Amino acid sequence: MRRGTTALSLALLAVLLWSVVYPNVSVIVGTFSHGLADWRAFAESPADREALWSTLVISVGSVIASLAIGVPLAFLLTRMEFRGRRVLSAVATLPAALPPLVGVLAFLFLYGESGVITRGVQYALGMEHAPWTLTGLWAIIFVHAYTMYVYVFLFVSAGLERYDSSLDEAAAGLGAGRALRLRRITLPLLTPSLVGASLLVFMSALGSFSAPYIFGGGQRVLATQILNSKLNGEMGLAYVETAVLAITAVIALLVLRAIERRREYAMAGKGRISRVAIANPVWRRVAPALAALLVIVLILPHLMVVLVSFARDGAWTTQVLPPEYTLDNFRRLATDPALWTPIKNSVLMAVIATAANVVICFFAAYVIVLTKAPGRKLMQLLVVLPWAIPATAIALGLAATFDRNDPATARVLLVGTFWILPLAYFVRNIPLVANAVEGSLRQMDPTLEDAARGLGANWWMTLRKVVLPAARPGLVAGTMLAAVAAVGEFVASVVLFTHNNRPISMEILSQLRDLSFGTAAAYSVLLIVLVLLITLGAKLAEGSVVDAERSAR
Amino acid sequence: MSANSLVLSGLTRRFGNDGSAAVSDLSLEVKAGELLALIGASGSGKTTTLRMIAGYEIPDEGRVVLRDASGAERDVTREPPQRRGFGMVFQHYALFPHLRVVENVAFGLEARGVGKTERESRARATLDSVGLAHAADRTVQALSGGEQQRVALARALVIEPPVLLLDEPLSNLDPTLREHTREELRSMLHRLGVTAVFVTHDQEDAFAVADRVAILKQGRLQQVGTPQELYRTPASLDVARFVGRGVMLPADVRGDRVSVTIGDVTQQAPLAGNHAEGSVLAVLRPESLALRASDGPGWKGRITARRFAGGHEVYRVALDHSAESIEVTSEQELVEHAGVHVVLRDQPVAVVPAG
Ligand SMILES: Nc1ncnc2c1ncn2[C@@H]1O[C@H](COP(=O)(O)OP(=O)(O)OP(=O)(O)O)[C@@H](O)[C@H]1O
Ligand SMILES: [Mg+2]
Numbered sequence: 051m052r053r054g055t056t057a058l059s060l061a062l063l064a065v066l067l068w069s070v071v072y073p074n075v076s077v078i079v080g081t082f083s084h085g086l087a088d089w090r091a092f093a094e095s096p097a098d099r100e101a102l103w104s105t106l107v108i109s110v111g112s113v114i115a116s117l118a119i120g121v122p123l124a125f126l127l128t129r130m131e132f133r134g135r136r137v138l139s140a141v142a143t144l145p146a147a148l149p150p151l152v153g154v155l156a157f158l159f160l161y162g163e164s165g166v167i168t169r170g171v172q173y174a175l176g177m178e179h180a181p182w183t184l185t186g187l188w189a190i191i192f193v194h195a196y197t198m199y200v201y202v203f204l205f206v207s208a209g210l211e212r213y214d215s216s217l218d219e220a221a222a223g224l225g226a227g228r229a230l231r232l233r234r235i236t237l238p239l240l241t242p243s244l245v246g247a248s249l250l251v252f253m254s255a256l257g258s259f260s261a262p263y264i265f266g267g268g269q270r271v272l273a274t275q276i277l278n279s280k281l282n283g284e285m286g287l288a289y290v291e292t293a294v295l296a297i298t299a300v301i302a303l304l305v306l307r308a309i310e311r312r313r314e315y316a317m318a319g320k321g322r323i324s325r326v327a328i329a330n331p332v333w334r335r336v337a338p339a340l341a342a343l344l345v346i347v348l349i350l351p352h353l354m355v356v357l358v359s360f361a362r363d364g365a366w367t368t369q370v371l372p373p374e375y376t377l378d379n380f381r382r383l384a385t386d387p388a389l390w391t392p393i394k395n396s397v398l399m400a401v402i403a404t405a406a407n408v409v410i411c412f413f414a415a416y417v418i419v420l421t422k423a424p425g426r427k428l429m430q431l432l433v434v435l436p437w438a439i440p441a442t443a444i445a446l447g448l449a450a451t452f453d454r455n456d457p458a459t460a461r462v463l464l465v466g467t468f469w470i471l472p473l474a475y476f477v478r479n480i481p482l483v484a485n486a487v488e489g490s491l492r493q494m495d496p497t498l499e500d501a502a503r504g505l506g507a508n509w510w511m512t513l514r515k516v517v518l519p520a521a522r523p524g525l526v527a528g529t530m531l532a533a534v535a536a537v538g539e540f541v542a543s544v545v546l547f548t549h550n551n552r553p554i555s556m557e558i559l560s561q562l563r564d565l566s567f568g569t570a571a572a573y574s575v576l577l578i579v580l581v582l583l584i585t586l587g588a589k590l591a592e593g594s595v596v597d598a599e600r601s602a603r
Numbered sequence: 604m605s606a607n608s609l610v611l612s613g614l615t616r617r618f619g620n621d622g623s624a625a626v627s628d629l630s631l632e633v634k635a636g637e638l639l640a641l642i643g644a645s646g647s648g649k650t651t652t653l654r655m656i657a658g659y660e661i662p663d664e665g666r667v668v669l670r671d672a673s674g675a676e677r678d679v680t681r682e683p684p685q686r687r688g689f690g691m692v693f694q695h696y697a698l699f700p701h702l703r704v705v706e707n708v709a710f711g712l713e714a715r716g717v718g719k720t721e722r723e724s725r726a727r728a729t730l731d732s733v734g735l736a737h738a739a740d741r742t743v744q745a746l747s748g749g750e751q752q753r754v755a756l757a758r759a760l761v762i763e764p765p766v767l768l769l770d771e772p773l774s775n776l777d778p779t780l781r782e783h784t785r786e787e788l789r790s791m792l793h794r795l796g797v798t799a800v801f802v803t804h805d806q807e808d809a810f811a812v813a814d815r816v817a818i819l820k821q822g823r824l825q826q827v828g829t830p831q832e833l834y835r836t837p838a839s840l841d842v843a844r845f846v847g848r849g850v851m852l853p854a855d856v857r858g859d860r861v862s863v864t865i866g867d868v869t870q871q872a873p874l875a876g877n878h879a880e881g882s883v884l885a886v887l888r889p890e891s892l893a894l895r896a897s898d899g900p901g902w903k904g905r906i907t908a909r910r911f912a913g914g915h916e917v918y919r920v921a922l923d924h925s926a927e928s929i930e931v932t933s934e935q936e937l938v939e940h941a942g943v944h945v946v947l948r949d950q951p952v953a954v955v956p957a958g
Contacts, residue, residue, distance in 0.1 A: 214695075214697065216693050216695065216697040217697050217699060219657075219659055219684065219691075219693075219697070220691065220693060220697040220698075220699075220758075221699075221710065221714075222658075222659075222683065222684040222685045223657055223658075223659075223684045223685070223687075223688075223689060223690065223691040223759075224685075224688075224690070224710055224711035224714055224758065224759075224762060225685050225688045225711055225714035225715055225762060226685055226710070226711075226713075226714040227685050227714070230713075230714055234710070234713075235699060238701045239700070239701060
């Protein structure tokens with residue numbers, strides 16, 4: 051038995067080292083392929099220095115903007131009662147459900163130079179030019195804030211749910227006013243949530259590709275520089291840029307984790323929170339109106355994508371709203387084989403990648419949580435590693451490694467084939483599935499497995515009858531997250547796709563380039579529907595888990 | 604410490620839409636330097652009352668007034684908690700987990716703008732007075748339950764509050780520590796002369812700590828008085844049941860005597876306090892009764908259980924002509940199932956209105 055788990059552990063480690071670590075090593079090695087020349091080129095290139103700087107500015111700016119939106123919203127929705135609260139709560143997390151490229155597209159339709167809001171304001175005020183342009187640093191931060199504040203909102207809301215409100219009351223009773231309570235008690239105690247959320251936003255913004263790519267204008271960031279260098283054939287420089295991006299991510303991770311670790315407290319109290327009505331009469335009046343406005347702002351991107359998906363390609367020029375509507379866009383997706391291929395590709399590749407994620411991550415979590423097999427500490431590190439590395443860097447690593455057949459160095463030619471994208475999706479989504487399954491297994495009573503063995507069940511039977519059922523909630527959740535991420539994946543795809551395996555996201559991009567807004571939006575709607583179906587499927591599967599547990603009892 | 608008295612008049616608080624009141628029409632005065640315990644069953648409105656005094660709940664009706672030694676009144680009903688500055692000790696102590704012990708205690712001074720060195724030294728002095736000077740620099744998580752309770756007390760006391768409020772301060776302590784702590788609490792609060800309201804659902808805690816005890820039932824004040832008054836002359840059946848052991852039996856008041864009849868045997872005792880003549884319920888405490896093994900006057904019965912209560916035995920006796928079984932203290936050694944006679948001693952017996 052001992053030998054069995056050891057073999058399993060080693061096999062999994064081999065897969066993870068090969069798919070997660072090896073590509074990064076290839077990148078590092080690649081940076082020295084011309085000695086130090088590429089590093090020197092990076093250091094001396096004004097464009098790269100600017101890109102590094104603006105990447106940092108964007109990341110920090112996105113964190114600040116997300117905190118500025120997410121923290122007050124979380125406080126408002128967990129602590130206050132007002133008309134419209136329920137609706138606002140329901141849509142507050144909606145932006146995170148948009149696949150990255152679709153969100154960017156929606157912003158283009160709304161706030162871009164010829165966007166609905168932009169034109170609306172321009173015509174209403176009788177201006178000659180658009181009142182703003184959606185390009186540059188500010189535009190990128192704006193788009194990031196819209197999708198990424200959700201992380202802050204979720205983390206802080208969860209923190210506030212756990213927060214023991216009698217601490218606030220105690221502070222008030224001791225004479226502390228609202229400001230002092232916030233500064234000395236509430237915010238310090240929410241530090242873990244704030245740091246966790248900031249880290250997530252920082253990492254997402256650091257690796258963000260879609261927004262800078264579409265809205266950047268002349269603005270360079272590292273993620274787009276990498277693609278540029280690659281397209282220019284300057285692979286050495288691309289590796290250096292990738293390494294710098296990845297190193298920045300790891301430093302941010304370590305710094306924020308260090309802050310977080312010093313700030314973990316157990317809260318002993320009952321943590322009962324009660325929402326109170328807004329006391330100030332002016333605010334009580336204004337709150338529902340503000341809530342309504344916010345709801346509209348939050349769902350507008352979704353509505354806009356749906357609206358444009360019915361717009362006739364080419365007809366929408368200078369009008370505020372598209373003038374002609376048709377079902378043609380959807381009809382063409384279904385009938386034109388060239389337009390249907392990307393849909394088929396995306397679904398197929400998501401299925402393959404997610405299936406691999408499920409198998410590998412289930413066994414990895416099993417080894418990590420329930421065995422004492424050698425190498426499980428290393429495995430725990432490896433399954434979270436892809437999370438710390440920006441997607442562009444992952445993609446470039448794969449490109450650097452799997453560009454030829456060479457059994458001696460464990461290289462296989464995948465670049466240019468169908469298989470490179472499923473592999474990229476698989477690597478990116480390892481942390482999602484592994485974390486979810488680990489979470490479920492940690493809740494399992496470890497004596498259960500021993501008990502099953504004691505009853506004479508063999509290893510395989512124990513795994514099937516005891517471990518698998520325990521892992522199921524995490525497997526379902528992880529599968530859902532991975533499938534959603536894979537089906538709309540853009541950032542790794544743009545680096546690695548070929549004409550034959552182009553996914554939906556790439557097709558959206560090329561339709562956008564051809565100014566076929568209607569078709570691009572139709573694809574986006576399809577993507578949103580796919581995401582909804584996957585989510586729904588997971589909900590049903592979750593339900594059947596609960597049912598199965600109930601009937602087992 | 605400034606001796607303020609606290610006057611509650613007609614406090615009412617309703618929750619939800621059904622209009623049922625968690626506390627209704629509660630009027631009460633806590634005298635300067637007095638320790639008042641608020642007791643009642645779960646859900647009787649104790650915490651709600653305390654929270655209205657502290658300012659965490661705004662009453663729907665009624666007032667909370669502070670009166671100082673000169674008789675000047677200050678209506679604080681609508682003031683937020685931070686303006687009232689009543690010290691409060693929470694049931695789970697609500698210590699700030701991210702602050703050291705001394706910082707926890709100094710927090711109220713910080714809120715009052717006291718400088719860093721002064722508030723440190725005052726916090727340390729207060730910690731010393733609760734016997735925790737040595738723990739000042741620890742984190743609060745490193746403290747035991749009893750120590751945490753004393754930190755919470757020090758934190759509330761350091762701001763020299765006009766009124767100190769304690770919500771079940773003893774309920775998280777184990778029994779031996781609890782007995783010790785309540786004596787300490789009483790002597791400390793008396794020494795400081797602070798006016799205090801303390802909530803508990805434990806009658807023993809209330810009697811051990813408080814000068815006077817107020818009993819709540821379903822949000823209504825039943826009776827206020829010293830422990831002795833509540834025990835000896837309960838105003839209602841509920842109070843009599845809540846305070847101490849005993850059985851309530853139908854009885855008659857004639858003049859200053861109470862007569863209790865079971866079967867065809869009537870026994871009499873002096874009436875405790877005053878009561879109008881007529882049918883009542885007599886509150887027969889274990890010590891109002893005696894047991895006789897031999898034949899003679901008294902109610903016939905049989906011993907069903909006994910327990911040793913330190914120094915004397917308490918017997919449970921099933922009476923021949925009553926559905927009630929009755930508890931009696933005795934120094935005699937009797938065996939279970941033995942036939943006995945229960946005799947009413949010639950000591951004052953309390954009565955409460957029937958049903
Ligand atoms: N915020 C609230 N919202 C609605 N109902 C409440 C609220 N606070 C208290 N109540 C209700 O008011 C009644 C009195 O509650 P309270 O907490 O004052 O009782 P208590 O005497 O302190 O009980 P316990 O001994 O269980 O602490 C209960 O029925 C309770 O459910
Ligand atoms: Mg209570």
